[in-house]
Amino acid sequence: MGGEHPYDLEERTALFGEAVIDFAKKFPITPVTSRLINQVVGAGTSVGANYCEADDAVSKKDFRHKISICKKEARETKFFIRMIVRAVPDLREDAKPLWQEAKELHLIFAKIYRG
Numbered sequence: 388m389g390g391e392h393p394y395d396l397e398e399r400t401a402l403f404g405e406a407v408i409d410f411a412k413k414f415p416i417t418p419v420t421s422r423l424i425n426q427v428v429g430a431g432t433s434v435g436a437n438y439c440e441a442d443d444a445v446s447k448k449d450f451r452h453k454i455s456i457c458k459k460e461a462r463e464t465k466f467f468i469r470m471i472v473r474a475v476p477d478l479r480e481d482a483k484p485l486w487q488e489a490k491e492l493h494l495i496f497a498k499i500y501r502g
Contacts, residue, residue, distance in 0.1 A: 396495070397442060400435030400457075403488050407431030407464065410478075410485055419474045427467040431485075433460040434492055451500060458496035465489040 411428050414420045434457050441453030468486045472479050 396438055397435070400438045400492065403485075403492060404432040404435045406485055406488070410481060413478060413481060414471065414475055417474075420471070423467060423471050423474060427464060427471060430460045430463040430467060431489075434464065454496055454500045458493055458500055461489050461493035461496060465493065 407428060408431075411424045414424055416424075437453050437456040437460060441450050441457065444450035444453055465486055468482050468489060472482050
């Protein structure tokens with residue numbers, strides 16, 4: 388995630404999931420952040436997992452369904468990153484590239500879904 392985005396969505400979504408995990412490791416553990424960590428890591432890593440499932444889809448309907456989940460999880464990740472910045476304002480700068488990548492992935496999957 389250093390400004391160069393691979394065209395391979397499987398690799399791009401895997402790198403995104405890894406970056407979300409690394410970001411989550413920076414959070415102080417509090418009652419608020421504990422819940423947010425689970426949410427952001429779950430959503431952020433689900434983008435790639437669901438893309439892999441879409442790539443192996445058995446039908447066009449199955450593919451569209453999995454892509455819609457990728458789109459939803461990318462949007463959720465964006466939302467939880469926003470909540471994390473609210474809970475831990477010191478992480479704002481670290482959050483910006485992740486939020487941007489979540490936004491771009493959401494737009495990519497929305498475009499794929501629309502066909």
